[in-house]
Amino acid sequence: MIVPAFLRRTTLSLALATGVGAGMAMPAMAEERELLNSSYDIARELFATINPAFKEHWQAEHGDTLTIKQSHGGSSAQARAILQGLKADVVTYNQVTDVQVLADAGLVAEDWQSQLPNNASPYYSTTAFLVRKDNPKGIHSWEDLAADGVEIVFPNPKTSGNGRYTYLAAWGAAEQQFNGDEEKIQDFMRDFLGNVKVFDTGGRGATTTFIERGIGDVLISFESEVNNIRQEYGSDDYEVIVPPVDILAEFPVAVVEDSAERNGNLDIAEDYLTFLYTEEAQRILANFNYRVHDETVTTEFSDQFPETELFRVEDVFGSWDDAMQTHFASGGMLDQLQRR
DSSP states (O other): OOHHHHHHHHHHHHHHHHHHHHTSOOOOOOOOEEEEEEEEEEEEHHHHHHHHHHHHHHHHHHOOOOEEEEEEHHHHHHHHHHTTTTOOSSOSSSSHHHHHHHHTSSSEEEEESSHHHHOOOOOOOOEEEEEEETTTTTOOOOGGGTTTOOOOEOTTTTTTHHHHHHHHHHHHHHHHTTTTTTHHHHHHHHHHTTEEEESSSSSSHHHIIIISSSSOOEEEEEEEHHHHHHHHHTTTTEEEEEEEEEOOOOEEEEEEEHHHHHTTOOHHHHHHHHHTHHHHHHHHHTTOOOOOHHHHHHHHTTGGGGOOEEEEEHHSSSSSHHHHIIEEETTTTHHHOOOO
């Protein structure tokens, strides 16, 4: 058995202390440290797998034993919890604006997106449709979701980054289909939103509604999530549809410097996020059906991810700030479209 260096040092110190006399102070054991990661609703199982790998990495490098705790919910709700006092050391969210609101409050560095590669997004995804066996409603594209008699389930865009991506993906696809004709886009979106059977507050609640309560013909969520659901609940009972036009969903991460410094965890927090870019972590992410940037892992999992035309939020809506103000603010386009 290989004995870690820090244990060999501790054993030697104990032997010396015994030889010199009982009056000498006992040596300190390895420090027990704790990190809190605030994350989005459907990432529980993902980080339950990543965290042990990082703990092993950290202990091998530093000798400290480490506890990692998770806080999960809709990403916007998680950001609000930090603003209200949740002492998270890092955030791993599914929408840029939920990190930016913490930067605007001085809790995250102003230049957080330039501190890590790929706009501080170590992995990415898109939206996809989970339909029931044999796809009885014939759903293949966003256009099909506005048809009469189709019942849709996805999280509320007011409370969920997941839900906002779905709304914006539908809008962007309609803009391409109708060549920017605003009236036709809005008509499509009214029909699309009118088919929503349940607006849950987060992605996990939407999954429960569709799978366990049996409500709806289609669940819209991140591609990673719908594939994970299909694997868990039966590949013969569900199908995953990735539409031909879709949205790039980035998963931004950042150190909550205010909390991490107070907790004495700045070194762990920075290393934790850097670890997400390693080949080991990228392979875990790909196994959870997330698209990744590491070329070796991307090649290895290439058959797992269908080709789709991805557009960025900035390409269609100008910026995330513009999208939030125009579509999701009180009285914005989402509210207007739901007034039938």
